[in-house]
Amino acid sequence: MRRAIYPGSFDPVTNGHLDVVDRARKLFDEVIVAVAHNDQKQPLFTLDERLELLQATIGGLERVRIAPLEGLLVKFALEQQAIAVVRGLRAVSDFEFEFQMALMNRKLEGAVETIFLMPKEEYTYLSSRIVKEIARLGGDIAKFVPPSVVEAFNRKRTS
Ligand code: ADP
Numbered sequence: 001m002r003r004a005i006y007p008g009s010f011d012p013v014t015n016g017h018l019d020v021v022d023r024a025r026k027l028f029d030e031v032i033v034a035v036a037h038n039d040q041k042q043p044l045f046t047l048d049e050r051l052e053l054l055q056a057t058i059g060g061l062e063r064v065r066i067a068p069l070e071g072l073l074v075k076f077a078l079e080q081q082a083i084a085v086v087r088g089l090r091a092v093s094d095f096e097f098e099f100q101m102a103l104m105n106r107k108l109e110g111a112v113e114t115i116f117l118m119p120k121e122e123y124t125y126l127s128s129r130i131v132k133e134i135a136r137l138g139g140d141i142a143k144f145v146p147p148s149v150v151e152a153f154n155r156k157r158t159s
Pocket of ligand 1: 015
C-alpha cells in the first residue's frame with residue numbers, strides 16, 4: 001500500500017487543492033488530506049469547518065481520507081505508514097519555503113519523501129488567501145472553489 005499525506009491549512013479548500021489531490025491519487029494507492037490547525041495563520045474557517053468542507057467535496061472519493069493533522073508532520077506520516085508527503089508548487093515564490101520544509105522534514109525523518117506536484121496552469125494563481133480576499137470584497141469566487149465553499153462563505157456573510 002503506497003500511501004501519501006497531503007498536508008495544508010485548506011482555509012478553505014480550492015480547485016487548486018483538488019487538482020493536486022487528483023494528481024496524487026494517480027501516483028498513490030491512498031491519499032490522506034491532513035488539515036493543520038495552524039493557529040498562527042488565524043484561519044477564517046475553524047478546523048471542523050475546514051474538515052467538513054473537504055468532506056463535502058472529496059469525502060466520497062475512493063482512496064482518499066481526510067484527517068486532522070496533529071503534531072509533527074513526519075511523525076504523523078510514520079504513524080499513518082505513509083511513504084511520502086505531497087505538496088503543490090505553483091510558482092517560484094512557493095519554492096523557497098517548500099524547499100526548506102522538505103529538507104528539514106528529511107533531516108527529521110529520512111524515510112518520508114516529499115513530492116511536489118504542479119497544478120494546471122489556470123490554478124497557478126489560485127490560493128486560499130486570494131479567494132478569501134475576493135470574497136471579502138464581494139467578488140464572485142464560484143470559478144475558484146467547489147460549491148460547498150461558496151455556500152460556506154454565504155453563510156459566514158449572513159451570520
Ligand atoms: P499551507 O498553509 O500548508 O501552505 P495551503 O492550504 O495554503 O496550506 O496549501 C496546502 C498545499 O497546497 C501547499 O503545498 C500549497 O502549495 C498547495 N496549494 C495551494 N493552492 C494551490 C494551487 N492553486 N495549486 C497547487 N497547489 C496549491
